[in-house]
Amino acid sequence: MTVAILEAVNIVKRYGKFIAVNGITLSVMPHTVHSVIGPNGAGKTTLFHALTGAVPINEGSITVDGVVVSHLPGYKRVLKGLTRSFQVTSLFPNLSVHENLRLAAQGRNPVQALHLWRSAESLTAAGETVDILLKRLNLSAVATRAAGELSHGQQRRLEVGMAMAGQPKVILLDEPTSGMGIEDIGDMKRLIHDLREEHTVVLIEHNMDIVMDISDTVTVMQLGQVLVEGKPDEIRNDERVRRAYLGSMTDGDSA
């Protein structure tokens, strides 16, 4: 039996009296795509914030590949192998695509970035990562353009690329297809599916076609708790999941 690469036990996140995440336990197996779905307001994004250290947790523990990261600040969790993409695109809009990815790749060795004498180009390790990623994301043609000038689909790909550049063990993707056109969604689906070769993916996604097609495990959240967890087929046919979604989920793209 393999050991979970990301282990979250009994995570609780309270905002005042409101409990956004209420005792979630999540075991993500290495080299899988583990999706987290649920109606709007179920606490999915808060769970992501808690896992990546963007918000401190009130209770519980988080382990990445055997290392406890429960109370580490977000930037330190990147070094432990945990990176993320954002639901609302969060790039360096005034910097070039290449520079965006270079910064993200350099983030794996942030001490080097404190060097106030060496040029960024002399640090070749980050540069090589960037070249590979540009090809893989199909962004080579726009490498020198400012990230803010890209089309929405390109920006979403770059958003995922920013998380990949840190060469993480676990990559958390928060609705990577949000706002994307049909043709772009296919590319993104393939990209995410391929990510599990080198990484492990935790995915929040509203597009049920993608979730059901590429997930190895699906966790359904409702009101800050785990409703059901299982393989896509089991989830598809689960009566509780259907009831949770009826009425509460109004997204047109949910099957």
Place this chain on the structure above:
Amino acid sequence: MNLLTHYRYTLLAIATVLLLPVMLSSGSLATEVLIFALASLGCNLLLGYTGLMSFGQGIFLGLGSYTAGLSLLHMRVPLLVALLAAMVVGAVAAAAVGWLSIRRRGIYFALLTLALGQMFYFLAYTLKDITGGDNGLLNIPRPQLSVFNTTLLPTATQWQYYGFVALVFVVAFTLIQRVADSVLGRTLLAIRDNETRAAAIGYNVKLFKLIAFTISGAITGLAGALYAILIGVAPLSSIEYQASESILIMTVIGGTGNLFASVLGAGLYVLAGDWLSTLWPRWLMLLGILLIVVSLYMQKGLWGLGAQLIDRLKPRRAPRDPSAVKRKQNP
């Protein structure tokens, strides 16, 4: 050619240093331009490269003045030692001010620097025995640049001192430009663009901001020291809010992001001030109007305006196709 483009800003700085004596008859005025250019460079590193609008730059300018003055008056240290001491004090003070202020972002950050600026001002005002209070620290000597009793550079006359400051300025500018172009400078630019993302890819944003503050404090302290040695006084006005404000205005008018822009901003501020104040004592009102124009219509400052003009003049070789021009006007 490659070398020329690589060092183009340093060459511009050298050109400035050579041009000022040709343009101006007063050596002390020319020196003041370079000194405030340095102070503005320090501010630009924070505002243009890191996105931090500090209203506390006067703290470091003032402390630099006092440090140089005190060490020269009471300890008779060599010139370079006095400058170095001012840089260290400026850097340490900036690290402390930064450490406290970067806990908050945006408006609250600005307010914290403002409050600390006022604190340091009243501290300097109160400690009359050390700082001379309202009168400032008087009779600061101006030693020559010498090593083992051999004079390398005399500083007695205004233009001799200008020569020394020019040398310091060019060296400092080159170093700051190098830092701005380094992997550190590039990371600072990223933090300016999007702090949340910078943290999410592994950077300790506070540490980087603190480093930017420390460097800025050292440069501003150096400027303060050079200023005190220029006028022979470490005035209370160096640490006043007005000093912070002037430095910030120079930086914004010059343009943020490009370091040489700060030299333009400081030049305009100091020279316009000198010229207009003889014509009209309320000349600062005109500066206010200029600041409004910059804020509304040319946020990239004088540097941005210049770059735009050069851009307009450049594409002469392009075929004069009226439709192309039209397309450019209505994208």
